[in-house]
Amino acid sequence: MSPRNTAKADIVLKNFWKDNAHFADLFNAVLFDGEQKLHPEDLREADVDLSSVLKFNGHIETIQWLRDVVKKTAYGMDFVIWGIENQQKIHYAMPLRHMIEDALSYLKEYNEIAKKNLDEKTTNTKDEFLSRFKKTDRLHPVITLFIYYGEKEWDGATSLKEMLELPDYLENLVPDYKMNLLQLRNSENLKFKNKDVQTIFDVSRLIYGKNYGKITSIYKDQNLTNELGIVIGAITGSQELINYAASEKEGGQFNMCTALDELIESGKEKLLTEMVEKKLAKNKTPDTIADELETDISIINNIIEKIEKSA
Template sequence: MRNTGIKPDAIFKNFWRDNGHFASLFNTAIFGGKTVIQPEELKELDTDVSNFIKFGKYEESLTRTRDVVKKAANDTDFVILGIENQRKIHYGMPLRVMIYDALSYLKECQEIAGKHKEAGDKATAEEFLSGLHKGDRLHPIITIVIYYDEKPWDGAQSLKEMIGDMPSEVSGVFSDYRMNLLQVKESSQYHFDNEDVQTIFEITRFIYQGEFDKVKKFYGEKTVKSDVGAVIGVMTDSSLIVEEALESEGGMNMCTALEKLEEKSREEGRLEMKQETVLSMANLGMPVEQIATVVKESVGIVQKWISEGKAAI
């Protein structure tokens, strides 16, 4: 996607920071459509999970920042929820998610231990080792990976799938770590109760499949919010849709954006054909000035195309 001045990550983070969007995603994709997460109970957390790891003489500083993290309160308890947006297949993603989650657990352990120390709480010899007291409990962390590309995910979805063949004796006691993967292309099974979330997944799927007629049929008369359109543009790798969304006031019309996208594709196709024609004529030994006259372009542009074409070959 051509540079629009705004990073895709910023567009995603802005969209998923909305509690209604965030809750709908988790309730549908993780909790099977049950309303487990209430938007009003969500509180944004620090996305920086960087930490300093030390085991004996081994020391390492790990710098990690998550995309979006929120805490869902439920009476006096809570669950920590995280989103990771992924454009390309990451063959180490289960391990990456496990590290993010582990660093988050470690961060909570350190916070609990710090509170005990600050309060001057008495600790047994066993409690002193970790800083945690016997009754302390951590909170569950759930991470969802949103993969938005037309190519089906062919990477591992669990740590076990990243490991080579194991004897049954080893496999039986191996501690696996499974990641929650949501492929936008395969998301038709979900129906999100939040209209904005439903719109980004549905329109993106239609565009992936080239079904522009369905977009026109179902969204022709609707105004799509700017932030929704921007996410669709990022997911479909279309800088034109992103620009159309960001420049729109009060929302955008997807049909208009798609018509511009189709016209742009036709123009790019015509340009590509013209460039191929220029290279073919150059390979036949035709003078640059004559080629420029035939294709109705300046000599400078024709020379540039010939130079780029030869470099590609």
Template sequence: MKPDVVLKNFWKNNAHFADLFNAAVFQGEQVLKPEDLKEADTDVSSVLKFNGHAETDFVSSDEFLSNFKKTDRLHPVISLCVYYGEEKWDGPGCLKDMLKIPEKLQSLVSDYSMNLLQVRTSKPMQFRNPDVNTVFEASRFIYEKDYENLNAIYENKEIPSELGLVIGTITNSQSLIDRALEAEEKEGGQMIMCKALEELRMEGVLQGRTEGIRATVKTCKKFQINKEAIIETIGKEFSMPEKEVAEYVEKYW
């Protein structure tokens, strides 16, 4: 299943969507109510239509041509960008960041700030929906490699497989995705995260080891240390067989 489909399905739930906006846009105030929301097809462009106006309703030729009366008003659209990446957002934060504006024209160009929510910095958000809170909290722990808190809270906790799939999709954790799909088929849609978390922890350990080996190889190469000495050093440091270390050295040399 494609990542965008997984996330889109999660946010199609009115309770999830309302809680996201209430936390990110309204500072936790319960402004949006799930029962007041209606789904719209975001894949199809919409065109404003003002039906029911007889030609005699328009008081000027401009109104007639535009099909828009002086008394008509548009509904505002509030956009929220949810950034799921592990690294800090380094894109534009407002419209002006995307424009090349001569200094003399700066004051003449209206700006439009972005409503941005980053998963990695979402701790202050006041999520009230338990599913939404679980998705953001667990994803944040994984990004921070905070396996102590992750295990303390979620190791023996049963959660819907949908949440495991969403968390795995956000953090690109294949072990969570596989465990969630397995639970969806065999365990009534519920999963206990202990096995997936252990696999996830090992993934983190292996990733850290790989990064350490790569840095060691690059540093040793810079100081013109021969490969044999590097292989011996890394083998002792990481308790790895010589053949495996040699493969890493060749890869990162």
């Protein structure tokens, strides 16, 4: 294995989804049942900074907020903002966060329109001047997809109303805000067209299920790019897989099955080392340890030597 890499999962995932082909395929599979509504060539980078200044009755509040990945599709004068938020852990206030992020996106566009109207003095009535927003002005849709990569089932709210203590008689009076949530663990029926996107979801899901046999049967004769290995390692929290993928220089590819075999063996050795360390702490001899763990004395001595060197 190579020296430990310090790749941050959120940066690895942001980088993967910045690719237009990956981004478009994700939205098409999740929101449009595989129908090709978004096309990579139509996507443009959009500003991820939603920071803003809020003014209320003479009070000023600044808000700093950055989105993970944002793209824009433009068709003539009309456009749509598409956003991805990556989530490794369950966030029990996620619907509220979703609503705030989308609202800040709308506020950002409103402020831009208001400034343009003020600079160009295009408001025609007192009402338009007050809001700095003309009767004919329109904001553009913001569509956000939250991807939850965690191994366990999402057990948090998926809409604002689920977060509220809401009596039945108020049910129809309180507006809701639903989030677009994708759980990696439940992604097996999505109709991906992009091979890279399909691979990271499939392999990550199989790793979570410890279904290494199926990975072997599917990817036995296939090599994956180093990038995909690093992304899968980031998703599943496997620093070892990240290190393995990053260490494979030749052709920028590696064999997933070989990597898993080595990782499994590495995991077994790590577990055995931990057991030996506990027994050494109880002042047990190498012969006794080998006896109790039913392991060859040469292997135990090897492990003890490594422990002493790293001390």
